[in-house]
Amino acid sequence: MSKDNWPILYTLADSLQNAELGNGDVNLLASELDHALCSNKRSDLETLAPALAHLYSAMYQRAPLEARTAADPEASPALRAAWNLARVDFACHIAAQGLAARADQSFLDALQAPHNQVYLQAMASGGKSNAELKDCSGHEPETVSRKLRDLREAGVCSFQRIGKEVINSMTPLALELWQEANPGPQAAHEALRAQYSQATLAQFQRMPNFIEKTPA
Structure with a gap:
């Protein structure tokens, strides 16, 4: 199992103390899903599936018995209703995160x-x-x-x-947009350095080639 793709989800799974996710964790998960669903790369979804499975397994193992029972298709109607409510709630959360990520x-x-x-x-x-x-x-x-x-x-x-x-x-x-409009000191330094390098190269290319003109 490679953790090169979606490392945040693997880190989240491995750091869980119980089956509970904080608001920030849920927001993060929804953002990762939104990114994958909107991607044009099939590989993003293919690598996302095992990352989510790993997270689900980690949460399931740490969940109390009552919560694990709710995931059983043979659970009581009340538990299944709670399970389905949670799934729909998370779908709403993904939609909200997707809306927040799109500029108007x-x-x-x-x-x-x-x-x-x-x-x-x-x-x-x-x-x-x-x-x-x-x-x-x-x-x-x-x-x-x-x-x-x-x-x-x-x-x-x-x-x-x-x-x-x-x-x-x-x-x-x-x-991302704010940083593009407001580059920090390091970014500004790198941009200035790149401009200087290009100017130096252009100046060097305009110099006469004395080596070829010097007789042996």
């Missing part, structure tokens, strides 16, 4: 709005709590909550709960 005008407006940049710059380096974003922006907690709600509704950011703390992060598409 409100998404682009939120990503480009000057008043959102302090939040986006903070989250571009990793997840941030509401308190951290309050410190970065200098805004009141109510303003921070309202800004984050607007960014979530536009599909620019999402959140997960870690204990009592809410961690806010940019969605993958938002982060």
Whole structure:
């Protein structure tokens, strides 16, 4: 079994302490599925299947007996209803994640709005709590909550709960577009270095070839 494809799912499966998935884990799983389903590569789906099977097996082994019973086709109607509700709920979650990953005008407006940049710059380096974003922006907690709600509704950011703390992060598409528009110091340095190398090469190519003109 190769873990080169979909390594995040294998890591998630191997790190489970029980059969429970946090909100962030469910969001991650839904995003990976959305990516595979929208891919034009058959290999993406072929490699996704064993990764999901590995995750399911890990969760099944750690699940309490009652939960494993619900997966049995011969389970009671009540357990089967709970099982089917969970499946439909996750299908809804995949649809929501897919919607959040696709840009529309409100998404682009939120990503480009000057008043959102302090939040986006903070989250571009990793997840941030509401308190951290309050410190970065200098805004009141109510303003921070309202800004984050607007960014979530536009599909620019999402959140997960870690204990009592809410961690806010940019969605993958938002982060990718923001980084393209706002290259960091390293990216800017590499771009400048590439331009310098191209200019140096062009200058060298314009130099006369003295070696050929020098008599032996």
